[in-house]
Amino acid sequence: MYLADEAWPDLESYFETESLALVPLGSTEQHGPHLPEGTDHLIAEALAREAADRTGYLCTPTINVGVSSHHRQFHGTMWANAPAFRDYVESITRNLTYHGIDRVIYVNAHGGNVQHLREVGRRLRDSGDAYAIEWMWDESIPDLVDDLFEQNGPHGGPKETAMIQHIAGELVHDDRLADARDGGLSAFDEFTGRKHGARTFYDAIDNSANGVFGDQTDATAEKGQQLFEAASDQLVRLSEWLADQPFESLVAKRHV
Template identity: 70%
Template sequence: MYLGDVSWPEAGTHLDATDVALVPVGSTEQHGPHLPLSTDHVIAEGLAREAADRAGVVCTPTITVGVSPHHRQFHGTMSVEAPVFRDYVESLSRSLVYQGIDRIVYVNAHGGNVEHLREVGRRLHEDGAAYAVEWMWDESIPDLVDDLFEQNGPHAGPKETSMVWYLADNVREDELADARDGGCPALEDIRTTYNGARLFYDAIENSDNGAFGDPTDATAAKGERLFEAASEQLADLAEWLAAQPWETLAPREHVRSRDESKR
């Protein structure tokens, strides 16, 4: 159930029925010449809404701007500073706790958000406010992603192109070949590390047009397969969280000293 669509009395009924909220989190950033800036938050919201309905939990409105400084050179990219993003997500999460939610899944579709969402989860867990976890859609179905695409790519490649094609039918088909040829179709062709050191900061250092992988391998049908599989994984996670006794999720007490344990 999507909270933004209901009245406050209706929201109260739904919130009384569950302890779990799905919070879709994406970005507004370049995704090559063939995909919209909204790619990540379109994917996150689509998955969160679907899984919430399947699992009988609530879905919040979407966080549409994330931590994206590594795409700053491309027109239209928006980003917030990491500490601001963390504080915002934490504040939003604590407002959910006030409404009776104590289990949160950040339904994430942007790699730049990962470490910051996990840090927010740690903050909430340390003081026992909520059990909050970051969930990245493609990491829930890695075998399927590998099976569907020869040259996947971590950003603006065929997996994201397929998902946007299925969810929003918002792919510039005439730009697919240029996205591949003017980007970085094969990651093995570029040097990204040297003796364990990461050698780049921004996407443009490795891809002139911001795309990675071969988006010409994308189809809406493949996007549907990805969406169905990832939605199932997310709904199962939400149902599992709902079934856990709070004692198994809450932070553990400090280890007792030997002297204390003898008392």
């Protein structure tokens, strides 16, 4: 069920019988010369809607702009300052609690949002109003990602390229995949951007001239379909698990 498509009287029965909502979040930021700036929020919304369609749980409209200032040097990147983002997401979530939702899955597709969504989840749990958890699609299927790609890359790499080839292939510049690889950082390891154990970079451009990492030529729509189906399965299972938990088992424990 997609909240924005429903008339308010038709949502009454959902709020009377269910207490879970899926909230997709992403970003609007550069993803190299080959992918749209909406890559992250397109992936998040597609996965959340798929899980909602399969389970009947509620999917809210997508939060399209995230914490992305580390991509600001590239044309068109939009970002929210971290405190404003946290407050906005918390406010939106409290909208849902007003209607009776007490558990939320943040269906996230942008790494820059992770720590801030975790902080919002802690606020809501500590107040006893809701149990909200962050879910990152690629972290739910790490073995498959590793199996499909020689160098998957943390941003704008083949895993995101393959997902957009599957979800919205018309937005991918397939003729630029080699340029994306050759103009970015295709080979890296845990020591890249670090000196004597310290992380020395702040922005994507500090490590990659065109803002992306990995070998994009390794991506195909067929691999994207595999990723999408596997991640959707994980999100469905998570939704069903969370809906089954007694709320008292989710809230913060009392001091002992």
